[in-house]
Amino acid sequence: MTEPLARTADLVKCFGDNRALDGVAMAIAPGRxxxxxxxxxAGKTSLIRILAGLMAPSSxxxxxxxxxxxxxxxxxxxxPQRFGLYEDLSVIENLRLxxxxRGLPRDAQQASFDRLLAFTDLARFQDRLAGKLSGGMKQKLGLACALVKTPRVLLLDEPGVGVDPISRRELWSMVGDLTGQGIGVLWSTAYLDEAEKCDTVYLLNEGQLLFDGPPAELTGRVKDRVIRVTGFKERRRAFLTQALDRDDVIDGTIQGRSVRLLLRDGRPVPDAGAFAAGPGTEVHAAAPRFEDGFIERLGGGPKGTxxxxxxYRTIPETDVDAIEANGLTKVFGEFTAARDMNFRIPRGQIFGLLGPNGAGKSTTFKMLCGLLSPTSGTGAVAGRSLRHSRxxxxxxxGYMAQKFSLYGDLSVRQNLDFFAGAYDLPRDKARRAIAAMIEIFELQDKLDVNAGTLPLGFKQRLALACAVMHEPPVLFLDEPTSGVDPVTRREFWMHINGLVEKGVTVLVTTHFMDEAEYxxxxxxxxxxxxxxxGTPDELKAEAARRTGAEDPTMEDAFIALIEAFDRKREEKEAA
Structure with a gap:
């Protein structure tokens, strides 16, 4: 057996009374x-920092x-997370630093820079400030900086956070090439499709190691327990809510017009009639995924209600579209960030803005919520014009920004108080709303903690609480679950789905293509x-038509449609 490049045994790290790591044993093998x-x-970042020599273990x-x-x-x-770049330095200046x-000899630096700029396809952007790069480009530059002197061990702390599927696939391909050189890679990730492709996986929870081994081993533990239900008469969200509230179901997600369910261990597969969802209901076996094994090992996901x-109040029925974009265009100097955006979203629907980093999603988003004035075109929210009644x-x-946008130096309670005042809620209503947000989002133990020091999952809970406490009819969610784990993502979508059933309209951006299915x-x-x-099923059908794939995922559709657009553009330029 090959000797590991790094290892831990009985590793413990305490912060006061909190055991961030509790007896963890793991190893990093060369070329894997x-x-x-x-x-x-769970302790992932603490483990990586200890391995990097940035933090001492307790024992x-x-x-x-x-x-x-x-x-x-x-x-x-x-x-590190967020790539560890100096945003006021250019690409080449970050590499030089x-x-x-890293002590790379001066006479070897230029050859290293040339190799890494070619490897990451950043040569044409080497004079651009790092802060002006897209998320995908920042990701590539962060990797290049980590590789400026070829290492034997590479530690990656959630490198795919906030990055689109194309950039994540490119990063995976680049790192895969490195393992061919014998480099041992530790890849921390919130994307379980990435974890599924690893050679070995370690699953941590509350500082303890719950699983280690090949991903297929964890996936195999839920064999014959995953089903796909189709043909039900209810709306997808209503059916998922009812299914998740069943005792024999421990997890579920939406996939186009169908719902995918994970059954509790030892329970039989229910027949179609058990769901009481109409005569067209059908139950089919589905192949398990690593994410199913992950959720099962953690005890299941949240229930449906x-x-x-x-x-939340019920939003009144109306014939007026909740959100309108009519030819929205934004130009910065000679650069067009968004061109002729057109769509209408009726009450009680979720509409997704998808696309690579830097494509124009956030610009469109900010124009519609009044944070950017369009160069041309018009928009409206709940029938109010953004031009005349902003x-x-x-x-x-209610607005939840892509990056944590609350007041980091204020406590959780102070943030809740501030936003209740900003929404001009009467004192009694504000008191009831704050108490409800504290209970719903389980913030009781965090009230006196500064918001900026919260774990990411609690930051996102607080941000959502502040966005909805005044019960608005429209929600703007800009990558609301970026970087959070699958269980927390399911909690968010449980709430979002429930709000939509009450008539709330949601405009959302996301890089999680499984979330686009909602x-x-x-x-x-x-x-x-x-x-x-189009609908998720329409977009997947179009990708299948273009690629011949039998059952493409939303991520497959995302990539296929972009590649088709590029081919058409290249053909037009060549003509």
Missing amino acids: ITGLVGPDG GTVEMLGGKPGERLDDLGYM YAEV SALAER ADARAQL CDRATLIYRAEQIAT
């Missing part, structure tokens, strides 16, 4: 990708390249243009 997964606060054994962490930094590459820090939706339009929506319709934005619009 080792996956690290788990919910928020236990840690070896890195035959010595203590920090002794062989020349042979270690480390890419990392080369100096949302406490937030239960207390303040009234903004009062009709949308009633979505539009794919690329190079500042809408290149496809």
Whole structure:
């Protein structure tokens, strides 16, 4: 058996009374990708920082390249969350800085830069400031900085957070090439489709190791327990809510017009009649995925009924579209960020804005919620014009920004108090709303904690609580689950689905293509243009027509439609 490049045994890390790591044993093998997964606060980042020599363990054994962490930094590459870049430096200046820090000889630097710029396809952007790069480009530059001196071990702390599927596939391909050179990779990820492709996976929860081994081993534990239900008469969201509230179901997700369910261990597969969802209901066996095994090992996902939706007001029926975009265009100087955006979203629907980093999604999003004035075109929210009644339009929506946008130096309670005041809620109503948000989002133990120091999952819970406490008819959610674990993502979508059933309209951007399945319709934005619009099933059918794939996923559709657009554009330019 090949000797591991790094290993831990009985590893413990305490922060006061909290045991962030509790007896963890793991190893990183040469030429292999080792996956690290788990919910928020599981201990993944603490483990990586200890391996990188940035943090000392409380007890236990840690070896890195035959010595203590920090002794062989020349042979270690480390890419922290959010990529660890200096955003006021250019691409080439970041590379030079990392080369100096890593002790790369001056006469070897240019050859290394040329190799990495070609490897990441960043050569034409080397003079651009890192802060001006798209998420995918930042990801590639972060990897290049970690590789400026070829390491023997590469530590990647959630490198795919906030990055589109194409960029994530490119990163995976690049890292796969590195393992061919014998480099050992530890890849922490919130994307379980990435974990499924790792050679070995370690699953942490509350600091303890729940599983280690090949991903297929965890997937195999739920064999014959996954079903797909089709043909039911209810709306997809209503059916999923009812199914998740059943005792024999421990997880479920929407896939187009069908619903995918994970059954409790030892329970028989229910027949179609058990769901009481109409004579057209059919139950089919479905192939298990790593995510099913992950959720099962953590005890299952949340149930279907949302406490937030239960207390939320019902939005009145109306013939007026909740959101309108009519030719919205935004030009910065000579750069067109969004061109001629057109769509209408009726009451009680979810509409998705999909696309690669830098495609124009956030620009469109900000124009519709009144944060950017369009160069041309018009928009409306709940019948209020963004041009003539911007303040009234903004009062009709709740907004959750892509990056944590609350007040990090204020406590959780102070943030809730502030936003209740900002929404001008009467004192008694504000008190009841704040109490409800604290209970629904389980913030009781965090009230006096500064919001900026919260774990990511709790930051997102607080942000959603602040966005909905005034019960708006429209929600704008800009990558609301970016970086959070699958269980927390399911909690968010339980609430979103419940609110939509109460008549709330949601405009959402996401890089999780499985979340795009929850949308009633979505539009794919690329190079500042809408290149496809339809239901998830329509977009997948179009991808199948173009590629011949038998059963494409939303991620397959995303990539196929963009590649088809590029081919058509290249043919037009060549003509």
